[in-house]
Amino acid sequence: MISRDSDRDDRTTRMSSRPEAKSDGRPDSSVAVVGVVFCGGRSRRMGSDKAELEVPGRPGMTLLERALQVLDGVADSVVLATGAAPRYEALGRTCVLDQVTDAGPLAGLSAALENTGAEWLCALACDMPDVDATLVQKLLDHARENELDVCLLETESGVEPLCAVYRRTCREAVSQSLVSGEFKMVGFHGDGLRVGTLSARALTGSEGCALNLNTRADYARVLDSARTRDSSGEAS
DSSP: OOOOOTTOOOOSOOOTTOOOBOTTSOBOOOSOEEEEEEOOOOOTTTSSOGGGSBOTTSTTOBHHHHHHHHHHTTOSEEEEEOTTSOOOGGGOOOEEOOSSTTOTHHHHHHHHHHHOOOSEEEEEETTOTTOOHHHHHHHHHHHHHTTOSEEEEEETTEEEEEEEEEEGGGHHHHHHHHHHTOOOTTTTOOTTOOEEEEEHHHHHSSSGGGOOOOSHHHHHHHHHHHHHHHHHHHHO
């Protein structure tokens, strides 16, 4: 399992791979794409830290490590949105920290936008193990080609704000949304921003890629499916 340093409560964002600041104090945007893994939730419904659970069908790999692997395949660097304090330091990744408490993942998005110089952020929740780098790359390509500010994966249940691409142009709108107390991940989509979606079914042929593992029942169901697939493969 992933170890963590529970003694540190430094709210200063650590950016070991942060681009150098320009002479005017603004971050350099020479790093084109940064991946952001959202892993700062409390996992109340799961009953334990979901980031540390093993990926069904991938022995020895945690859900967090899987998300990092996916974004490493797309981004120039990958940071962790860990909430109010650094976590998972054994992984050697930079943490971006919430500056607004109890604001959910929107605070993590704001932290990433404020503390990286990237033009594009590729966001992925740690509990979506079936998302792959190809899917994220398609979201990024679509956003670039259509000059979007936001591009989200869409399923029959709605959009997935934590499987999405955000442009740096969202920074002010996200910040204002936090200030106003509007913490929904889609709450800042007005203000003239160009928002687009891509269908999970159109991209992959199914809705399964967008599965979120929120509860023990979800996890058990996916584990059973993985075991069944493994058994079928061995039998054949």
